[in-house]
Amino acid sequence: MTIRMDEGAAELLDTLHRAGYAAYVVGGCVRDSLLGLTPHDWDLCTSALPQQVMELFGAQRCIPTGLQHGTVTVKQSGALYEITTFRTEGTYTDGRHPDEVHFVPDVREDLARRDLTINAMAYNEKEGLVDPFGGQADLQSGIVRAVGVPRQRFTEDALRILRLYRFAARFGFAIDPPTAQAAQELCAHLDCVSVERIEEELAKLLSAPAPAAYLDKKILLVILPELSSEALAAAKPVVDACPAGAENLPIRLAALLLAVSFALSGCSLVKNIGGSSGAGTKTITRPAVESAEEQVISFFTGS
Numbered sequence: 001m002t003i004r005m006d007e008g009a010a011e012l013l014d015t016l017h018r019a020g021y022a023a024y025v026v027g028g029c030v031r032d033s034l035l036g037l038t039p040h041d042w043d044l045c046t047s048a049l050p051q052q053v054m055e056l057f058g059a060q061r062c063i064p065t066g067l068q069h070g071t072v073t074v075k076q077s078g079a080l081y082e083i084t085t086f087r088t089e090g091t092y093t094d095g096r097h098p099d100e101v102h103f104v105p106d107v108r109e110d111l112a113r114r115d116l117t118i119n120a121m122a123y124n125e126k127e128g129l130v131d132p133f134g135g136q137a138d139l140q141s142g143i144v145r146a147v148g149v150p151r152q153r154f155t156e157d158a159l160r161i162l163r164l165y166r167f168a169a170r171f172g173f174a175i176d177p178p179t180a181q182a183a184q185e186l187c188a189h190l191d192c193v194s195v196e197r198i199e200e201e202l203a204k205l206l207s208a209p210a211p212a213a214y215l216d217k218k219i220l221l222v223i224l225p226e227l228s229s230e231a232l233a234a235a236k237p238v239v240d241a242c243p244a245g246a247e248n249l250p251i252r253l254a255a256l257l258l259a260v261s262f263a264l265s266g267c268s269l270v271k272n273i274g275g276s277s278g279a280g281t282k283t284i285t286r287p288a289v290e291s292a293e294e295q296v297i298s299f300f301t302g303s
Contacts, residue, residue: 003033003123008077009042013124019056021048022086024107024122024130031118034139035171044083045122047105053083069101086110092156095192108132115153115160116167117145144168144175150182158189162201165216169208183219190222198223206253207246212236215256227259235259 005013009025016023023046029039046053053072054062063073063080070085088109089098104110107122107130114120117135129136133147144167146153146160154161161183168175175183190198202223205211215236217229227235238255242248 001129002125003030003129005123005125006039006042006079008079009044009081010125012044012074012076012081012083015056016044016046016048016053016083017124017126019048021046021052022105022107023047023083024124024127026107026111026122027114027119030121030123030129031135031139033123034121034136042081044081045086045107045110046083047086047107048083049085049103053085070103087113089113089156095155095158095189098156112147114147115157115163117147118167120147138176142171142173144171144173144179146176146179146182150176150179151186154182154186154189158186159193159197159201161187161190161219162193162198162205165214165219166201166205166208169205169211169214172209184216187219187222190219203246203249203253206239206256207244207249209244210240211252212240215239224256227256231259 003025005025006029009029013023013025023044025042026045027043029042032039048056050064050067050070050072053074054064057072057074061075063075065071065073065082066084070087072083074081074083085103086105086107086109087101087103090100090102091098093099111120111122111130111132117133117138119135120131120133121135122130134145138145144164146164164175164179164183167173205214208214213236215232217227217232220227220232235256235258238259239252242252242255244252
C-alpha cells in the first residue's frame, strides 16, 4: 500500500532519514489519505529530539511552537509542518493535559498515546503503514474506536469524548459500543474542558453532513444543560434539514439553540419553525432558519 505524500512532507521525511532518524507522517493525514481524501495538514513524528530537529533544519526555518511537548514547526516549500518527537505521556492531573512527557525511540509507543485507532497510524515509503491498533480495518468497517482502554483515554483527556462524536459524524461512522459506553459514563468530566474547545468541537460536529444521529443527549446535557430530551428530539430533524458545511454553521447552530430557547419558554420548536405553510422540518428553508437565528439572538440578548 502506497500513500501519495505532500511534496513538502516527503522532503522533510527524506532529510530526517538521511540524518539517521526514524520519521513518519502521522495521524489525520494518514487517515484521510486511506479514505481517498486530500489532507489539510501533514504532521510528522520522528525519533529526533526537538533540538536535533532545529539543528537539522536551521533556526531560520524553525519555529519552537511546543518544545516542552516535542513539537517544532518547520517551514518547507512555502508551507508549515509540525514535527513532533516520539513521546509517551504521564498522568493528566487536570483531565486535559499531561503533567509530563517522555521522549521515546519507537513510533509504536507514540501511537499508543493517541485518542482513536483511525488517528493512530503512521507511514513512510520504506516501511509502509504502521498500524498497531487496527485503524485501517476500522476505517474499512466504518467504526470509530478508542486506542487501548476507552476509559483510560477519556479519563486522560475529556475533550476526546467530543472528538469521538465529531469524527463519527464527519465520516458517518458507527461508534464502537465499549468506546461509546465509556464516553457516556465519563462525560461529566467535560466540565474541565474550556468553553472555547467545546465550542470548536461542537461547531465541527454540526458542520458534518448529517450530525443529528451523533447529538447524544447525555453528552449534550453536560455542555448545554438547558437542552431537554424533548427539545433535542425536536431539533435533530431540523439540524439535519439545514444545509451542511462550515459556511452554514450559524444556521445549524441557530436551529439547535432555538430548541433551547423554545424549551425554556415552553413553546414547540417544530410548530414555530415550520411556520404556517405546513412545510414542516423536512423541507425547512434557509429564510425560515435565518428567522430562527434572529429569534435565538433576541432570546439570549433580550433585544
